[in-house]
Amino acid sequence: xxxxxxxxxxxxxxxxxxxxxxxxxxxxxxxxxxxxxxxxxxxxxxxxxxxxxxxxxxxxxxxxxxxxxxxxxxxxxxxxxxxxxxxxxxxxxxxxxxxxxxxxxxxxxxxxxxxxxxxxxxxxxxxxxxxxxxxxxxxxxxxxxxxxxxxxxxxxxxxxxxxxxxx
Numbered sequence: 001x002x003x004x005x006x007x008x009x010x011x012x013x014x015x016x017x018x019x020x021x022x023x024x025x026x027x028x029x030x031x032x033x034x035x036x037x038x039x040x041x042x043x044x045x046x047x048x049x050x051x052x053x054x055x056x057x058x059x060x061x062x063x064x065x066x067x068x069x070x071x072x073x074x075x076x077x078x079x080x081x082x083x084x085x086x087x088x089x090x091x092x093x094x095x096x097x098x099x100x101x102x103x104x105x106x107x108x109x110x111x112x113x114x115x116x117x118x119x120x121x122x123x124x125x126x127x128x129x130x131x132x133x134x135x136x137x138x139x140x141x142x143x144x145x146x147x148x149x150x151x152x153x154x155x156x157x158x159x160x161x162x163x164x165x166x167x
Contacts, residue, residue, distance in 0.1 A: 062156045067113035081125030095159040096136040099152035111136030
């Protein structure tokens with residue numbers, strides 16, 4: 001009888017653990033949970049960080065050894081600028097990144113040029129320079145890890161991170 005209760009307790013414990021794992025998406029995880037501005041149906045609250053990240057887009061990509069903005073990057077940044085002008089409670093940290101090819105020093109400088117290119121574009125669209133900061137991570141924070149162009153192209157980027165002035 002004691003063994004039967006122990007088995008039931010183990011099963012209940014396992015089920016509780018599985019349930020906890022399946023609910024993490026609704027507690028502000030990086031997949032757009034409720035506290036991040038989503039309503040649970042993939043619709044993001046207007047003016048929320050989730051809307052910025054998932055609807056507007058929080059990153060732009062660059063060609064090899066380049067810091068010039070592509071047409072697609074400029075379109076994304078125009079949307080970011082418009083969003084920022086409508087949501088004055090936010091500042092932005094622009095992270096510059098590079099793929100792992102090249103030296104650490106070269107990639108830090110390239111990441112800085114990429115972040116500055118984004119910053120200058122946003123300023124040209126009317127965003128106050130006081131609301132924009134830049135940082136370069138070079139090749140230190142890859143989005144993808146592998147030695148193939150499919151990974152390298154995802155690592156050549158600038159990511160815009162929102163910071164709420166009210167926090």
